[in-house]
Amino acid sequence: MASLTIHQLDKSYPLAKRQRNLVLNKIDLSLNHNEFVSIVGASGCGKSTLLSIAAGLEDFDHGNVLVDNQPIQGPGIDRGVVFQSYTLLPWLTAQQNIEFALKSAGYSRSERTEIAKEHLELVKLSHAADKWPSELSGGMKQRVAIARALSYRPKILLMDEPFGALDAMTRRQMQQLLLEIWEVHRLTVMFVTHDIEEAVYLSDRVVVMKPGAIDQCVDVPITRPRDMSVTRSPEFIDIQSGIFERISKPLENA
Numbered sequence: 001m002a003s004l005t006i007h008q009l010d011k012s013y014p015l016a017k018r019q020r021n022l023v024l025n026k027i028d029l030s031l032n033h034n035e036f037v038s039i040v041g042a043s044g045c046g047k048s049t050l051l052s053i054a055a056g057l058e059d060f061d062h063g064n065v066l067v068d069n070q071p072i073q074g075p076g077i078d079r080g081v082v083f084q085s086y087t088l089l090p091w092l093t094a095q096q097n098i099e100f101a102l103k104s105a106g107y108s109r110s111e112r113t114e115i116a117k118e119h120l121e122l123v124k125l126s127h128a129a130d131k132w133p134s135e136l137s138g139g140m141k142q143r144v145a146i147a148r149a150l151s152y153r154p155k156i157l158l159m160d161e162p163f164g165a166l167d168a169m170t171r172r173q174m175q176q177l178l179l180e181i182w183e184v185h186r187l188t189v190m191f192v193t194h195d196i197e198e199a200v201y202l203s204d205r206v207v208v209m210k211p212g213a214i215d216q217c218v219d220v221p222i223t224r225p226r227d228m229s230v231t232r233s234p235e236f237i238d239i240q241s242g243i244f245e246r247i248s249k250p251l252e253n254a
């Protein structure tokens with residue numbers, strides 16, 4: 001049984017004069033339990049819309065979105081979401097940001113404190129528990145956002161360009177941290193990125209989108225655990241250049 005199933009999904013946005021812009025057309029995609037799947041594709045092809053629909057943040061016209069075979073009903077604690085923009089509440093400390101999410105998920109005060117501490121430790125930020133978001137670097141804010149998304153123990157983690165705003169070195173560190181967490185917690189991950197190297201490095205499978213549709217799914221059979229040295233292997237470079245060529249193909253030949 002798949003963890004996340006997207007079946008024959010259509011999504012359109014209204015245009016002028018009662019027209020509609022079909023941005024996702026009959027999308028079929030299943031993510032297996034504990035699978036790490038990245039979505040790549042040219043700007044505007046529908047990656048973020050697909051992720052937002054899976055998160056329950058965006059409605060859709062036709063089709064089904066199922067978590068463990070059950071249709072989703074909007075957002076839910078079975079799915080954690082991390083966006084590129086920092087979404088921490090500025091008036092709460094790192095620890096309180098996580099506790100706040102846990103409160104909405106129905107945890108008691110003592111559970112909230114305990115779980116928030118545990119998850120700050122997971123992202124190596126125990127020392128920053130009492131800091132305000134304005135006192136944290138971009139990478140630290142994203143670590144809190146990841147800790148918050150994982151704190152209510154979702155089955156699925158949905159990440160939309162989570163490291164897109166970070167400098168190259170911090171981005172590398174965050175990729176490594178994410179892999180370490182994923183290898184221990186074995187979550188299902190849907191990860192939207194523009195960075196093909198990042199997608200191949202992190203994923204079991206890379207889904208390449210073309211406008212409104214899935215173009216191809218590429219398996220990444222590179223052994224785990226991985227470190228950055230794999231990015232120089234011929235196997236890695238082959239997969240990465242195949243995807244790059246596919247995405248950069250002129251649209252009329254796609």
Ligand SMILES: Nc1ncnc2c1ncn2[C@@H]1O[C@H](COP(=O)(O)OP(=O)(O)OP(=O)(O)O)[C@@H](O)[C@H]1O
Pocket residue numbers: 013014023041042043044045046047048049050194
């Ligand atoms: N709220 C909206 N209203 C109308 N059209 C929208 C809306 N959100 C997205 N779109 C359109 O849907 C299409 C897909 O957008 P989406 O943001 O999903 O693409 P993307 O692949 O994530 O792009 P990028 O890589 O640039 O973030 C685009 O044509 C976009 O203009």
